[in-house]
Amino acid sequence: MRVLRVGERALLVELADGAAAEALHTEVLRRRAAGVLSGVREVVPAARTVLLDGVDEPVRLAAELPGWELRPGHARVGEVVEVPVRYDGPDLAEVAARWGVPAAEAVRIHSSAEYRVAFCGFAPGFGYLTGLGARYEVPRRATPRTAVPAGAVALAGPYTGVYPRSSPGGWQLIGTTDVVLWDTGREPAALLSPGTRVRFVPARDGLAGTGAGR
Numbered sequence: 001m002r003v004l005r006v007g008e009r010a011l012l013v014e015l016a017d018g019a020a021a022e023a024l025h026t027e028v029l030r031r032r033a034a035g036v037l038s039g040v041r042e043v044v045p046a047a048r049t050v051l052l053d054g055v056d057e058p059v060r061l062a063a064e065l066p067g068w069e070l071r072p073g074h075a076r077v078g079e080v081v082e083v084p085v086r087y088d089g090p091d092l093a094e095v096a097a098r099w100g101v102p103a104a105e106a107v108r109i110h111s112s113a114e115y116r117v118a119f120c121g122f123a124p125g126f127g128y129l130t131g132l133g134a135r136y137e138v139p140r141r142a143t144p145r146t147a148v149p150a151g152a153v154a155l156a157g158p159y160t161g162v163y164p165r166s167s168p169g170g171w172q173l174i175g176t177t178d179v180v181l182w183d184t185g186r187e188p189a190a191l192l193s194p195g196t197r198v199r200f201v202p203a204r205d206g207l208a209g210t211g212a213g214r
């Protein structure tokens with residue numbers, strides 16, 4: 001762990017990998033919820049870092065952080081957001097082949113896991129979800145698509161993601177959903193935020209839903 005000062009009241013914590021960043025993010029949220037960590041107004045996780053902003057006592061916290069015990073995995077807090085999915089993506093067969101299973105089994109594997117939003121980025125509302133397991137990691141496409149439709153459910157490396165709007169992208173597309181990931185008329189606008197628990201539910205009768213329940 002490496003703790004860096006950022007301005008007068010922020011700390012950037014660099015971790016060894018994504019799992020360690022998730023563990024630190026979880027521990028920060030746990031301590032805040034328990035009332036034993038005050039004076040931290042904003043927590044922003046990323047792939048291998050966690051930014052703590054609005055810190056009342058940055059010098060003290062910077063000295064304490066390396067001594068924290070970070071537990072592997074993440075606490076199961078909060079209700080689960082369910083995302084209905086039509087597993088009709090053009091790359092589903094290729095993903096299944098990489099996993100060495102039929103397409104139907106690939107759907108079962110993907111929809112059986114519980115995910116957590118590790119961090120957000122790329123586009124408003126786009127969450128990088130972990131939970132599928134290292135054995136199911138897949139590479140990005142060698143040639144990215146110039147346009148991926150909104151609602152595409154995709155895999156790349158250790159992450160699952162849902163494209164909130166049409167954009168170029170190189171992830172492996174395995175399905176689609178009608179759930180709205182980013183809506184400025186909603187509070188909060190983002191359906192998925194860091195720490196949110198998520199499950200992908202195979203859509204019934206070809207319907208992929210217009211909302212998500214907690």
